[in-house]
Amino acid sequence: xxxxxxxxxxxxxxxxxxxxxxxxxxxxxxxxxxxxxxxxxxxxxxxxxxxxxxxxxxxxxxxxxxxxxxxxxxxxxxxxxxxxxxxxxxxxxxxxxxxxxxxxxxxxxxxxxxxxxxxxxxxxxxxxxxxxxxxxxxxxxxxxxxxxxxxxxxxxxxxxxxxxxxxxxxxxxxxxxxxxxxxxxxxxxxxxxxxxxxxxxxxxxx
Amino acid sequence: xxxxxxxxxxxxxxxxxxxxxxxxxxxxxxxxxxxxxxxxxxxxxxxxxxxxxxxxxxxxxxxxxxxxxxxxxxxxxxxxxxxxxxxxxxxxxxxxxxxxxxxxxxxxxxxxxxxxxxxxxxxxxxxxxxxxxxxxxxxxxxxxxxxxxxxxxxxxxxxxxxxxxxxxxxxxxxxxxxxxxxxxxxxxxxxxxxxxxxxxxxxxxxx
Numbered sequence: 001x002x003x004x005x006x007x008x009x010x011x012x013x014x015x016x017x018x019x020x021x022x023x024x025x026x027x028x029x030x031x032x033x034x035x036x037x038x039x040x041x042x043x044x045x046x047x048x049x050x051x052x053x054x055x056x057x058x059x060x061x062x063x064x065x066x067x068x069x070x071x072x073x074x075x076x077x078x079x080x081x082x083x084x085x086x087x088x089x090x091x092x093x094x095x096x097x098x099x100x101x102x103x104x105x106x107x108x109x110x111x112x113x114x115x116x117x118x119x120x121x122x123x124x125x126x127x128x129x130x131x132x133x134x135x136x137x138x139x140x141x142x143x144x145x146x147x148x149x150x151x152x153x154x155x156x157x158x159x160x161x162x163x164x165x166x167x168x169x170x171x172x173x174x175x176x177x178x179x180x181x182x183x184x185x186x187x188x189x190x191x192x193x194x195x196x197x198x199x200x201x202x203x204x205x206x
Numbered sequence: 207x208x209x210x211x212x213x214x215x216x217x218x219x220x221x222x223x224x225x226x227x228x229x230x231x232x233x234x235x236x237x238x239x240x241x242x243x244x245x246x247x248x249x250x251x252x253x254x255x256x257x258x259x260x261x262x263x264x265x266x267x268x269x270x271x272x273x274x275x276x277x278x279x280x281x282x283x284x285x286x287x288x289x290x291x292x293x294x295x296x297x298x299x300x301x302x303x304x305x306x307x308x309x310x311x312x313x314x315x316x317x318x319x320x321x322x323x324x325x326x327x328x329x330x331x332x333x334x335x336x337x338x339x340x341x342x343x344x345x346x347x348x349x350x351x352x353x354x355x356x357x358x359x360x361x362x363x364x365x366x367x368x369x370x371x372x373x374x375x376x377x378x379x380x381x382x383x384x385x386x387x388x389x390x391x392x393x394x395x396x397x398x399x400x401x402x403x404x405x406x407x408x409x410x411x412x413x
Contacts, residue, residue, distance in 0.1 A: 008236055010306070011279060015238040017304035018286050019245055021295045028248040036244030046229060084257050087360040089382070104214030104346050106261055107277065116233040120224045122277040128213040129222070131348065132387065133396045141224045151398040155214060157344045158380040158403030159363045185229065192224070 046115035048079045049163060050184035054177045056090075057168045066090050070163070074113060081112050087160040088113070091152070093167040093194070095201070098149050100138065100191030101164060102130045103156040110161035114189040121190065131155060141192050146203035163189050169196035207315065207340055208347055210269040215348040215391060239278035246281050255288040258370035262342035263287045266311035287311040315340035317371025321407040326381055330356045331412035334383075334404060342370035345408050348390050349383070349400075353412045357401060358382030365405060378406045 022028045052074055056063035066073030070088025071081065081088060088110060091099035103109065107122040120126050120141075130137045134151045138144075145151065154162045166188040172180055187193035194201055234240040250257060263284035264272070272280065287310040289295045300308050318339055326332055336351040344366045360380045368375030380403040387395035 008238070011236070011242075011282065012238045013304045013306060014286065014308050015242050015245070015282050017300050017308065018282065018289065019241060020303050021299055022245065022249065022289065025294060027252050027254055027294060028245070032248040033241055033244045036247055037240065040233070040240070040243075086363060089358060104348075105211055105344060106264065118227055118231075118233070119277075120222050123223060124213055124273070125219040125222045126224075128216040128219045131400045132215045132217075132391055132394075134398045135396045137222060140221050142226065152384075153398055153400045154382075155346060155400060155402045157346060158360065158405065160358075160360045160380060160382065160403045187226065193226075 040116060044112045044116060046184075046186040046189065047181070048074075048077075048112070049110075049114040049186075049189045050181040051177075052077050052079065052113065053165055053184045053189065054181035056165055057172075057180055058177050063092075063165075066165070067092060070161075079113060081110065081161065084159055085110065085112070085161045089154075089160055089162050090165050091154065091162055091191075092165045093191070095167060096148070096150060097152065098145055098191065098194070098201075099152045099154060099162075099164045100130065100134060101154045101156060101162045102126060104128070104131055105155075105157055108156040108161070109190070110163050113161075114163055115186050117190075118186065138192060143193055144198065144202045146201065146205060148205075149201060164191040166193075166195050170200070171197075207265065207342065208338065209265045210267075210272045211265045212347050214346045215395075234278075238282075239276075242278045242282040242285070245285050249285055249289070254292055254294055256364070256369055258342060258364060258366045259288055259372070260284050261344075261366070262314060262370040263291075263311050265342065266314060268309075268312055271309060283309065283311060314342070314371060317341035317373050318367045319373060320365050320368065320376050320378055323378075324406060324409070324411075326356050326359075326406070326409060326411070328356050328359065332356055332381065332383055332404075332409045333412045335408055335410055337408070339367060341367060343367045343408070344403075344405060346402065349385060349402055349404070352385055352389055354383040354385035354389070354402075356381045357384045360403065363405075365407065367405075367407070380405050381409060383409070 070090045109117045333353045362377035365375040384401045
């Protein structure tokens, strides 16, 4: 076996051991994995956040309610957050302002709304660098904001969760809410992507 | 504690290993990762440990182990550590079940209680107390002693410095405090603001 295969085998043994003893002690039920898998695959997906973003784009009164009280806003849309996520702040991107979220101390996100965080969000590089050199980090990740765009980084250090409300691209005028939701990515709700053409915000933009 | 987990602003790291992922891309690369994540949720739901204890157990991993472990290895290590520390299983039976060693995090130092209630208003300038605590806290080192502006306030949360150590605590709000990067890393950062959710006990009015 290669080193990596050995490592995986080792982690399987350790994880199975904790699970087996926890079930034997009656701390958790054997179906815990199926329940969690269902949540991750069916409930905690980015489509929840995408639907909220699309609604905010087409319904200004909803957007105001969402910005004023994130949890009340998502509840209107039938979404929810785990008990320990007690507050949701929605950060609106504009043509001249860009928000991006991170968690330098661990890897917190509003996962029940925007989906489980991607690998890179949990990696040391993003956590260490994005607070200090956001413009460079975003450019390296394919989002060149130029020098004029105001950048606000949000570090998720407490039980408040943040999500970015992406700026609605101009060319989407007249599209249906469902078609709009299909444009919204997890990266756009984290803030490492914008949805309008780069020429409208990037270095070429006067 | 000023642990290895407190990464914000640390230099020397390379590029973020990023590739654009289509919707529905698998978050878990191995079945054990999903299981480790499920276990952490189930054990919190069962009341074996709380979220603050869980985060602190990850932070208490031996630094070399922390840095080389994958995210889900850290998750699993915290679960195993807390199950043993809480006395719901022994290390020996875990290692017997695993057929080999299970590295655990190092023991915790003492936690602390809240400060007396203080009020801060939106728009007010506040300074992060220059405090060093041995136990758990949710204060990134890069804002310690720095001054910023309150831009938001949360409902009350369990106070991590107490909750991670099974101490009686009062819940308290956090304040979203906005800092200029130039005040955090003078002449050594890119122009932006960083907003951090800061527990009330960590703050004082700017002098």
